[in-house]
Amino acid sequence: MSNFKMHMLVCGGTGCISAESELIVSNLQSELEAVGMGDQVQVLKTGCFGFCEKGPVVKVLPDNTFYVEVKPADAAELVKEHIVKGRKVERLLYMDPDKKERVADSKNMDFYKKQMRIALRNCGFIDPDKVEEYIARDGYHALGMAVTSMTPQEVINVIKESGLRGRGGGGFPTGLKWEFASKYDADQKYVVCNADEGDPGAFMDRSILEGDPHSIIEAMAICGYAIGASKGQVYIRAEYPLAIKRLEKGIQDAREAGLLGENIMGTDFSFDIELSFGAGAFVCGEETALIHSMEGERGEPTTKPPFPAESGYWGKPTNVNNVETLANIPIILLKGSAWFAGIGTEKSKGTKVFALAGKINNVGLIEVPMGTTLREVIYDIGGGIKNGKKFKAVQTGGPSGGCLTEKDLDTPIDFDNLIAKGSMMGSGGMIVMDEDDCMPAVAKFYLEFTEEESCGKCTPCRIGTKRLSELLEMVTEGKAEVKHLDEMKRLSRVIKDTALCGLGQTAPNPVLSTLDAFYDEYLAHVQDKKCPAGQCTHLMTYTIDPEACVGCTACRRVCPVEAITGEVKKPHVIDQDKCIKCGACYDKCKFNAISVN
Amino acid sequence: MAAIIQQKEEKFKELEQYIDSLPDTKGELIRVLHKAQGIFGFLPEEVQRFIAKKMKVSTAKVFGVVSFYSFFTMEPKGEVDISICLGTACYVRGAEKILTELKKETGAEVGKTTPNGKFSITGLRCIGACGLAPVFTIGEKVYGRVTPEQVKDIIAQYK
Structure with missing residues (x-):
């Protein structure tokens, strides 16, 4: 083992990389070298921490200090103060918006308090490119257990008893799906991982693949053992280059470590995984469409039955599971079905990952036990609505889901409750809207x-x-x-x-x-031809309040159709016949003199 | 001119070698199209015909697949390709206004390239950077939490 006394974990998720987190990693490394501590402190680029709103995030272990909105230029101060002198850099700590005080330990942050990370257990904790780190967190232990001391049916039974349901949208019991696929005899069967995340506003699958690729590889192998398949395919969006890179590296490393390939762990079970690339079609999330796409065809669905469990990829029995579903598998085997079934509601067990986005203070990726209410998610974890505006609706389930309102806020979130309310779980997109949304x-x-x-x-x-x-x-x-x-x-x-x-x-x-x-x-x-939220441009009338207008001419200059007239330091007027309702004047006015109706 | 023709021939040769290297072309059409788009930058009719012939399938089938998936394009991208996220998180944080500004500043439309080949705009469903919404990318550079006012200055750097 290494002699590292401290670790600096830098978020390497897409959001944080977009905000130069890779430069933070290299700056931290060179600063550590400069003070001669390069061999005592390890800098790691990890998967997503989930707190995307305040990215890039840097976490220091073992004292668990959580720095937010770090810039590459902050590396020197972090090393000199925190690492060398042991003093926390106050200005980079998270500011609790209610208490107006800095919080150093992420455990004490409201954003993390109500979360329970099962599918995301390793994201932001391990270096996703190193199989050793995954193994150190009990990785591949579940696979070992399955292939050496359990029968395929026993594996299926554990998953069935756990109550795990598909996280991709359908909510179908996973164990049952495995059992169907195991029942068909064939010379070849396939395990397919659906990583064609297409729901606009959801990015949990990508974060799991980027942050913990081995959990998916291990789960696919376990599924292969359970249903009797020797081949796995990950169908992944070509637009996810980082996830593809990490997965390819993971598969390669697993092969070299004897965790994939022929005779895994000395048994007669063989399993290997290949990638196939999607090309951007939302419908390919549907399993029959996905299979056609994997065969190089147009991704059009076909009627079921036959279900893929009977006739799927190249007409062979195929089991398709979504990324988040698979991420739960190894830990269920390790901790047992009773543990998993003890979390959540009566018919929805375990946790669910949500991509919290929109008009909310803490945008990010969160994981909560099933049964958590929308209010807890939006107000406690999400920190409420941005800019003190009024909550209007939350859209769950992406394009297939519906909008839930104030009256639904105390509904415990699970598969069936959301459907009863006219929405659905979907893949877990959760878009919050405020009074300004139409x-x-x-x-x-x-x-x-x-x-x-x-x-x-x-x-x-x-x-x-x-x-x-x-x-x-x-x-x-x-x-x-x-x-x-x-x-x-x-x-x-x-x-x-x-x-x-x-x-x-x-x-x-x-x-x-x-x-x-x-x-x-x-x-x-x-009826009234009005848009109460003031979003539908065709229904708006812009007017200038002569009392508030100081005649600065800013609106006149910004108007693209010269609909505004007026002299300097005198109130301006909008010619309604010329106005194209573009809103440029409204955005420009610094004196709130322009109103929209 | 000769140089351009030669360049093109080399590209076709590279694609041909790739197709020949596949143990079996059955089911590999999408993989081949990804490769071809990587080589040519887009998939014009000529390339589609070539692939159809090499893989012994009809051109109609190749076109059917190319036109089905949004990732494949039959039009060359501009010298400066702007990818704007049109996912829901960006939408509620004002992506439409950013798009309007981008169109105005570049003269390009979504999925279209300006006649001089300078700018093109690609609409993406979600790039998973919802914390930075609204967001667009130009090459490797990511522009997050953009306001409509900033667009003009950003685009000016690429003109």
Whole structure:
């Protein structure tokens, strides 16, 4: 073992790398060398810490000091003060917004207090490029246990009893899925890891792959053993270069260590993994579409049955699991099904990772036990709404999900509760919206997405999403009438009932849930031709308050169509006939003299 | 001119060697297209025909796959390619206004390149940097928490 007395962990997730965390690593290393402590303090680039809002993050062990918003130029001070003199650098510690005091230990931060990290257990803790570090955290122990002392059926039973359900959106019991695949006899079976994360606003799979690739490799091998497959495929988005790099390195290292390949751990079980690359199609998250894409075809879904467990990749029995689902597998085997089943709610066990984003103070990746309420997630962990604005809605489940409102905040989050409320778990995107967000416009945003991503195979989805998005456009432009709202509802139900796959069947959810919870807002658009949130540009009128206007001419100069007139130091006026409602004057005015109605 | 033709021939040769190196071309169309786009930067009709012939499938099938996936493009990217995240987190934090400014400053449209080949804009679904929303990238450089006012100055550096 090394002689390192201290460790400096630098977040190497995509968000932090975008903010130059790699330069922080090299600066810290050279500063340590400069003070002659290069052999006593180890600088590690780890996976995502989750606290993306305040990235880049640097954590110092063993004293667990958590530095936020670190810049490459701060490296010298961190080394000279913290490492050499043992004094914490106060200005880089997290500032608790309520208590107005600095918090040094991440354990005492509200963001982490209510979290429980199972799937993300190693993210931000180990160097993802080193298999030894994964092994030091009991890595590959579960695989060893499975192949040497358990029968495949025993492995399946543990997963079944744990109550683990698919984290990719469907929520299907994982153990049951494995059992189906194990029952079919074939000369070749496949384990597929679905890493084609396509939900806009969700990035947990990417963070797990970047931060803890070996947990996925180990889990796939365990699944291979359980269902009798010798080949694994990871279907991953080509847009995730860092995750691909880490996974390729991980697979290579595992092979060299005898943890993948022929006769794993001296047994007669052989298993190996290859990567295949997606090319950007949301529908490929659906397992039959994914399999067609892996075969080099258009990623169009087919009707089930036959399920992939019977006839999947090249017509062979195939088990498809999502990344987060797999990340839970090794630890369930290690700690036992009773431990896992003891966490969560009656029908949803364990934890769920959410990508918390939007108008919230603490954007980031969080993991909480099932059954945590939305209020706890948004206010305790998320730190509430940005800029002191009022909470309006939270969108869960991505383009397939729905919007939940104030009245749903105390709902314990689990698969069934979210569906009962008209939304869904989905892959775990959680987008918070405030009073400035217009719900018909948000619904339109999602419908434009599904319209674009519809593969075109079945008519309800191909034409239906197009019509729905046209109707929403009419609403946001003030061209719709009340009857169009009824038409939207009817069309939504038809699409839900008749579309071929999950993409189409869930596509109307954003429309139905917003129509249900924000009907008044829709009515304001169609009857009064007003957008209460002030987002729909076609429905706005910009006016200048002559009392507040000081005549600085800033708005006149910024107006692209010369609709504003007025002399210097005299109130200006907007010509409504010329105004294109671009909002440039509103953004420019420093005196709050321009109002939007 | 001769140099350009030669360059092109070399690219086709590289692609041909890659296809020949595959033990079996069955099921490998997407892999080959990724490689081809890496070599040529985009997938014009000529390249698609070449792949179809080499892999013994119809050009229609190749086109069917190319047009299905958003990652594949039949138009060359601009010298300066701007990738803007259009995911939900960026949307609620004002990505649309940033996009409007980018279009205005560059003259390009999403998925299109300016006639002089200088700028192109690519819309991405989510780059997983929601903490930096709204965000766009130019090459390796990431511009996070951008305001519409900053766009003009950023683009000016690339003009």
